[in-house]
Amino acid sequence: MALVKIQNLTRLFDVSKPWLNRMIERREKAFLTAVSDVDFQVDERSTYALVGESGSGKSTIGRMLVGLLPPTKGTVEIDGIDLANETDDAKIDKIRADIQMIFQDPFASLNPRWRVRDIIVEPVAARGGNTDGLAEKLLEQVGLSVMDAGKFPHEFSGGQRQRICIARALASEPRLIVCDEPTSALDVSVQAQVLNLMSDLKDNFGLTYVLISHDLTVVRHMADRIGVLYLGRLVEEADPQDLFESPKHPYTKMLLEAAPRMDGFGREVTPPDGEIPDPINPPSGCAFHPRCPVAEDICKRDRPAMRALGGARVACHLAD
């Protein structure tokens, strides 16, 4: 059963100069296409990972998923309810409690002037729910001490702060948690602790995760299904096993090849060519064609549609 259903999701950002400058310089409005025609589904109680480099639109998708940003086109349905177009307040309120988010920077995601107890119970307190002993219970569940409830965020290390963020995310008993680079600000040994905690909580509470990350190793460890993004477009979607052992899209291949390996002593890789193009003026056809080693004429002309290939889905004219 799919908990999250995303269709033709597109998001543009207005990056035009101010109105007066445009009038004087006679420029058109300029738009940055952060997300372009993305669709995928996330099954209940599974972990769906979105990977991509900077500018791939993964964080923008995450923010549209939780309703922090309205889509320009397309729909995000969570449990059949579309937050951007739903008019029934009761339904919106219910679905808001079902979605939570864990952010990247554990130093910016906790209000420095609030005590930990107040931070953790806010999702419940804001709805007028009963918060007696809730913070203490959640702190223990994420491996912190009951004594910590009265402290301020600055008294904690990065890993402990991320645990507090997780506790806050759990407070409203959500079904879906969107994790935006949850461990990229953490050291390796702390990352292991946080990832293990996330796995345990998922099993204990039957959570569904959408994991956003640029780190292929984290994604491989955590995900049940992986979507690879390039320049705002979903280029490949597959199970971890398939994706890492037989990547179909040339971009996925390039990404896997370029990622450093622990056993790659003195490995001489031919580094990939070029860098990610400007999202304001993306290349025609397939966005990857200027860097693609196998590109043909059709790749410059037509944008490839997503098609099924084995257990995977891939947006490439030439993949087989």
Add this chain to the structure above:
Amino acid sequence: MVEPVLSLRNLSVEIPTRHGIVKPVDGVSYDIGAGEILGVVGESGAGKSMAGNAVIGLLNPPAHIAAGEIWLKGSRIDNLTGEAMRRLRGKEIGMVFQDPLTSLNPLLRIGDQLVETMLTHLDISQSDAEKRAVSALEEVGIPGAAERVNSYPHEFSGGMRQRVVIALALCAEPSLIIADEPTTALDVSVQAQIIALLRRLCRERGTAVMLITHDMGVIAEATDRMAVMYAGRLAELGPVRDVLSHPQHPYTHGLMASTPLASAGKSRLHQIPGAMPRLDSVPEGCAFNPRCPYTTEKCRQAPAPRPESTSAACWYPLAREKAS
């Protein structure tokens, strides 16, 4: 034995604070030879960057070198005056930082920055310097170098900018480059390009490189030897192949095991209990003892022995075959 380019002898850095003296670097010794890349790994707060800053004389007061010596090509540099150190920086030691934007002056064309650096440190004419600037950019793989010397830093992409920084660090032909997290801000595909570039330049010119990073994968691919730091101290030092495949220090072993890569296929990652101690509360004896599975009474009392050329700072180093 060839003389190393850089040699740290028992280096300690101290910071006096309200709550007493903390030691972000505590008795660290290692050498880097010509044409060698030494990787320095450690978690945040382990002192890896502080050691690099001490070498280039860029410690922020009140931090200062409290003990030990730093030797560069046979001469001692830790007791140099500010002016002498400034001349040495740039001439003998090049620097590459995490954020390429902060290392470049946004108001100067990159060609002018290269020429200025060369004129300061090398005995060459203006026109020679201008020619060398173009070839320096070509060497780091910037396409159309002849035109690009007239561009400003903001006209380059992140990866290209880091190449410019490397060209700038190399243009005075230093014998040592300190690269502090040079690829952390870059995407995977660009990171691979920068690593390949650093390795090629190091090999071709015989420059010694101190590569400071937290990424084990980068260390494995880029470096010849590696030093693992923990709470300001050296935990393990040795050829990268030995240290990564057969770590002898329980900390290195735990660190390696906790990367998701090493646990592929397992449902849980290996965990080291606890967290690295804050620098103002480093435990007695071996700094790792409260988190170590093999701790004995000895570890709680006596500081671990300093690592020799290739071993771990541990009373009970893991046997080669046991750790795999």
Add this chain to the structure above:
Amino acid sequence: MSEIPVPVRPKSRLRIALESDVFFSFRRSPVAVASAVVVLILVLSAVFAPLIATSNPFDPASLNLMNGFTPPMQPNAFTGETFLLGTDDQGRDVYSTILYGMRISLFVGAAAVAFAMVLGITLGLISGYVGGWTETIIMRTADVQLTFPSILVAMLIFGIAKGVTPVEYRDQMAIWVLILAIGLSDWVQFARVVRGATLVEKNKEYVQAARLIGRTPGAIMLRHILPNVLSPVLVIATISLALAIIAEATLSFLGVGAPPTQPSLGTLIRIGQGFLFSGEWWILFFPAVTLLALALSVNLLGDWLRDALNPRLR
């Protein structure tokens, strides 16, 4: 269990304040301690003026015109009374008038800053958080107002207010009009600083987390952003207080401020300057020194606070 919990009792806000870096740097800065002591003494003597003053200068019954122009520490030729700081033309004890004058100066200054602060913070928060046209209108208004010297704005408001109040209420209203005038000329810098800080804070993830929960913009601004933009506001408030006290003195000196029946330090200086060249220097000198000490120490305190709260300067 992975991160070892250390059982520590939660600290009270007082403990946190006493252990903070700000308090530490306060104790280490002789200038800050000295100015704090001066401010404290002046504020306390203003507050407890009725207890420590020798007479009430606002009570005409206690005045004796015969005591006029008595020099400090010398017995009056007619009555034989001695006054610590002398008397003015109407025989009012200068020491007491300073204490009472300081009361008015401090009250007007503090109330004007409080008014400017509330107005500035509200408009700054709204323009920073809401953005768009709201922001444009608020901030452009602020820009326009900044092009006029604040004393001019204050005089303008004062003039208008004086015109619309009935004559019999003018003396009573004068103080409140002063507060309004100085406050209105001062809100811009609060609004600017708060808007800047709000722009930074609103993109932080804790604000997004609050939005995600479904908190209203009002609750987010008040409960989340406001506590985090207050430290720069505190610095500006302190420095504004010194400026407001001086602005009040200037207005009073120019004769558009506190009436002679309720003299502030500025009014006292205005009265005193008329006697400076006839040799009665003390009528001017002592209020002026008090004003200087008050404004200077408040300003020094503000300077120190700015350095202490700005981590980049340390």
